[in-house]
Amino acid sequence: MTAVIHAESLSKRYHRGLQADPGLRHALEKFVRSPLSVFRRKTEETFWALKDISLEVKEGEVLGLIGRNGAGKTTLLKILSRITRPTSGWAEIHGRVGSLLEVGTGFHPELTGRENTFLSGAILGMGKAEIARKFDEIVAFAELEKFIDTPVKHYSSGMYVRLAFAVAAHLEPEILLVDEVLAVGDINFQKKCLGKMGDVARAGRTVVLVSHQLNQIRRLCHRVVWIDDGSIRRDGPAHEVVSAYESAMGRGQSNGNQQRRSPSTKGHFLRWEIADPPSEPSHVLSTFGPVTVRFVVDLAQPVSRGEHGLALFSVGRQLVWSHATQNLSLEPGIHVFSHTFPSLPLRPGAYQWQVSLLDSEEIFDVWDCLPEMTIATESHQHHMDEWNGILNIPARLEIDGNR
Numbered sequence: 331m332t333a334v335i336h337a338e339s340l341s342k343r344y345h346r347g348l349q350a351d352p353g354l355r356h357a358l359e360k361f362v363r364s365p366l367s368v369f370r371r372k373t374e375e376t377f378w379a380l381k382d383i384s385l386e387v388k389e390g391e392v393l394g395l396i397g398r399n400g401a402g403k404t405t406l407l408k409i410l411s412r413i414t415r416p417t418s419g420w421a422e423i424h425g426r427v428g429s430l431l432e433v434g435t436g437f438h439p440e441l442t443g444r445e446n447t448f449l450s451g452a453i454l455g456m457g458k459a460e461i462a463r464k465f466d467e468i469v470a471f472a473e474l475e476k477f478i479d480t481p482v483k484h485y486s487s488g489m490y491v492r493l494a495f496a497v498a499a500h501l502e503p504e505i506l507l508v509d510e511v512l513a514v515g516d517i518n519f520q521k522k523c524l525g526k527m528g529d530v531a532r533a534g535r536t537v538v539l540v541s542h543q544l545n546q547i548r549r550l551c552h553r554v555v556w557i558d559d560g561s562i563r564r565d566g567p568a569h570e571v572v573s574a575y576e577s578a579m580g581r582g583q584s585n586g587n588q589q590r591r592s593p594s595t596k597g598h599f600l601r602w603e604i605a606d607p608p609s610e611p612s613h614v615l616s617t618f619g620p621v622t623v624r625f626v627v628d629l630a631q632p633v634s635r636g637e638h639g640l641a642l643f644s645v646g647r648q649l650v651w652s653h654a655t656q657n658l659s660l661e662p663g664i665h666v667f668s669h670t671f672p673s674l675p676l677r678p679g680a681y682q683w684q685v686s687l688l689d690s691e692e693i694f695d696v697w698d699c700l701p702e703m704t705i706a707t708e709s710h711q712h713h714m715d716e717w718n719g720i721l722n723i724p725a726r727l728e729i730d731g732n733r
């Protein structure tokens with residue numbers, strides 16, 4: 331596929347903490363108190379919102395941008411939208427761009443909803459007849475039939491965003507840039523927006539979406555870029571990057587490397603894997619159905635009254651499940667513990683196994699297994715994150731008519 335967005339070494343520097351001119355009176359007071367202060371050079375504090383970002387987006391690709399507040403996601407979209415100029419680097423965009431970076435982007439407050447719709451279309455390079463063909467569909471989607479001839483300065487924030495999204499999505503830009511606008515509005519409208527963005531993506535148009543609703547990102551995006559402190563921390567398939575981000579947030583931004591474990595002269599867990607169904611990498615589960623998980627331990631001493639424990643935790647360290655098998659007798663050497671589950675119907679995301687082995691209550695080894703397990707199955711959850719639980723269970727709805 332052809333690249334429609336290409337950015338190379340984008341960086342953006344902002345000035346922070348600059349003070350307004352205090353006026354003559356305050357300047358004289360400062361001079362009287364400290365005459366030498368006029369000769370001191372004022373320092374100017376700057377920070378980099380973006381640092382050396384290189385990015386390519388293919389035609390028809392749906393790209394998600396995730397990261398903490400202030401990471402640089404919005405700055406990147408503003409540069410791609412030509413709202414902000416980069417301090418260094420460059421970006422090329424091939425195609426008609428529609429951007430929705432904040433509520434009412436591009437609307438003139440004194441103009442009506444109807445006038446702003448035609449103005450937005452004209453900015454996108456559309457003719458009046460082309461906009462008119464889409465107009466009724468835009469108004470119906472935004473549910474603003476009664477207010478379309480009212481100046482938008484009288485709109486509520488919810489009305490603003492309904493019209494702004496409807497205009498941006500229906501006027502058929504070849505590239506749609508959307509920044510967290512779906513956080514505004516009621517649940518029903520957010521669901522409509524998700525459906526429309528899915529239609530836009532299926533129509534082969536390119537979408538770049540910023541959202542903190544990670545289930546929206548999983549549902550809509552083919553690929554995700556995680557931006558952290560102005561730089562790209564990870565770029566890859568949606569389920570892998572989102573799960574890595576959730577995991578990092580859950581453990582408080584630790585680096586996720588293999589933790590240091592005290593050496594044991596009695597026994598030591600070596601590795602773990604999802605053995606069935608086979609997957610690559612071996613810690614990612616992407617299908618429903620039976621699952622076999624294997625843990626390999628190396629015993630230097632025999633176990634006579636052993637207890638093998640296994641627990642599963644969410645990234646927030648919530649216990650999901652645990653089990654223990656007692657009265658084990660094991661000889662020294664390599665042993666493989668295989669656990670088979672009918673299914674692991676968990677919501678997509680990152681999870682961590684904890685595996686242990688004791689003998690007569692004496693600990694041989696306890697291991698918080700790394701890498702973490704990534705559940706990358708299709709989501710059967712509510713479309714809003716706040717209504718998502720731990721379980722991800724496919725269900726079928728049947729509605730009978732009146733009898």
